[in-house]
Amino acid sequence: MSSVRLIHHPDYIALLPAERCKVLSSAVLNGGLQEANALLNMRVDKHAPLHCLAPEQTLLKKVEELSLPAATIGMMTAASMQSLGQQIEHKDDLTVACWVTSGLSNVRRVGDKADDNAVPGTINICLYINQALSDAALAEALILLTESKVTAIRDAEIISPVSGLPASGTGTDSHAVFCPDAEPQHAYCGKHTTLGELIGRVVLQACSISLNHCLRSLAENE
Template identity: 45%
Template sequence: MGVILTAGLANARRAGDRADYQEKNDHALPAGTINILAATNAKLTDAALLEALMIMTEAKAAVLSEYGIKSAVSGLVATGTGTDCATLACGEGPPLRWCGKHVLFGEMLGRAVMEALSSSIAWEVNR
């Protein structure tokens, strides 16, 4: 398994924040997004794919919380940015029915996302 991501944080938001984009606005929002691409040779069922996206999203939110990244709108701990994306590319290898927190693959995926995002944020903070 591998994880590649971008870690722009200028657009940090918390789920439920007041929307700051209206169709009539024509100004650009600040750049910054967290895009996560994980890849595995395993063949995941639809249920496992949904659980994997949940794990990836929770891992991202956990790292933002650990670093105290705040929403630019509410000032509360951010859970992502306004333009995040998470994708999982699967192969035709060993079949996996599940990918939750009780399953080894879910643990591995969560750790991989957290490690990649943590190291990216740490690099940015220490530049």
Template identity: 40%
Template structure:
């Protein structure tokens, strides 16, 4: 495990990105395992095959993986078909507040918001796993409202990165705003600083938006590079 803040460590393998907390952290997320707002001891981004033949619910797959890995306590879990080699991490410390952004990305199901959906029932679930997964972690204590505002900022920043790169929707050929199966997690720290606002008018929001845009851009660059066909060490993409 590699420390990234005083209470957080990270491990990267070809199968997963595992973030461990020395004390439980509040996480606001769209994760398939323990999504919503929850206090957790672990956060995992699990790689699964693009054409996964597993018939069990994804949350069960993630829960069993955490148990098999010996991760005790509550875990929040995402899935992705993107290679762990696409993992990029950025960290900045501003006015004693750490901000960390972590991204894995693949573009196989890029979509523009409002595109025609393949699944035509309101309660249907996408068959493919998450593709652009973004984790934001800060040492500051975020209010619940700020955590939700951070989700909005991350979404805008991701869309800006795809727009800057000219990524097109496979359905409409319009500029993509994401993929059909993205996931986001915002991890609140324990302070002593408290952040109540993180929109575009405040410094925290400026830093968050820029970092997410840049880190998503760096992650999707892997899709178009020769590196995606070359073996790399597990730690190669743990960048700060």
């Protein structure tokens, strides 16, 4: 198992690493390059009226409600927490784990015409590596994560409703890569490295599992 505790609730997913982590993310709450003790993926009701609070304040309120550490990375989604796809792989002392939730109501192809009609359905991904990465390697891991997500979407033959062409994500995807906040053991993690191989595989598999959950739910509700 990874050294990250998962709390899987119908309204949220929380990830609690055993040690303080360095995180690179596009998260709403504490995004960018940060140090953190927890990650939160919070579900919102896409049919409910817009929150009176700003997204950051909504997430902060949830962090306080759950008694999570102040240093928490927070994401929001309308996707069901039942869409969770997770995958973990080990190679010697190296562990890579990934957690994905998927909603496809906001699916797009990169370069699609911009609009102001975004709805809160998104693909949120958290990727954990148990060995410390340099800042540059974290950025490279985020690139690999994104490539893997796009590959999973293409494999699932999901189409953008805007252009009618193969989609590459949603308009509001949020991703995070985190690792121990320590002296870096990895300066890079490209596809030719063992770490790059594990990242690509676990994200692709976790995304595929999550997308299948989402597509099955959509088919059942038609």
